[in-house]
Amino acid sequence: xxxxxxxxxxxxxxxxxxxxxxxxxxxxxxxxxxxxxxxxxxxxxxxxxxxxxxxxxxxxxxxxxxxxxxxxxxxxxxxxxxxxxxxxxxxxxxxxxxxxxxxxxxxxxxxxxxxxxxxxxxxxxxxxxxxxxxxxxxxxxxxxxxxxxxxxxxxxxxxxxxxxxxxxxxxxxxxxxxxxxxxxxxx
Numbered sequence: 001x002x003x004x005x006x007x008x009x010x011x012x013x014x015x016x017x018x019x020x021x022x023x024x025x026x027x028x029x030x031x032x033x034x035x036x037x038x039x040x041x042x043x044x045x046x047x048x049x050x051x052x053x054x055x056x057x058x059x060x061x062x063x064x065x066x067x068x069x070x071x072x073x074x075x076x077x078x079x080x081x082x083x084x085x086x087x088x089x090x091x092x093x094x095x096x097x098x099x100x101x102x103x104x105x106x107x108x109x110x111x112x113x114x115x116x117x118x119x120x121x122x123x124x125x126x127x128x129x130x131x132x133x134x135x136x137x138x139x140x141x142x143x144x145x146x147x148x149x150x151x152x153x154x155x156x157x158x159x160x161x162x163x164x165x166x167x168x169x170x171x172x173x174x175x176x177x178x179x180x181x182x183x184x185x186x187x
Contacts, residue, residue, distance in 0.1 A: 025052035039094035039159035094159035118145030143173040
């Protein structure tokens, strides 16, 4: 159902940028190189995921006047930028940790399920004239996807440098999900 005729020009611009960000993220994650290292594979898929969160947050900041949501978006930008730097620093070391074929298969199968769910929920997040609501309905499945990806990777042997990054993803993104759910309920 096309609701674009009922959307404000600001909302249309916001959503146009959002769908470009989403498309770039999907291409980056789906096209990421697959190797014998689950640690490496996780990183090369999570970097475009984090970059999308940064871009989504910057997009929101162009439109919102909601102070709690501005702080949340700024926090996401800071956390995800730091996470990208940590993953890039660990990439070389992590590429050396190889996993058996069976583990690679199990990891990839679950990752594909997580990505399929995340992509479809982000695409179907809904469109309304409340950009704040749109952002949170888009970002919640995005963050849930990251949590599921981290939990999936933690089931396997990983580069020791990556484990604290995965734990930080789980903690920070679960906290952000709770914040957004509270903000959505309060609106």
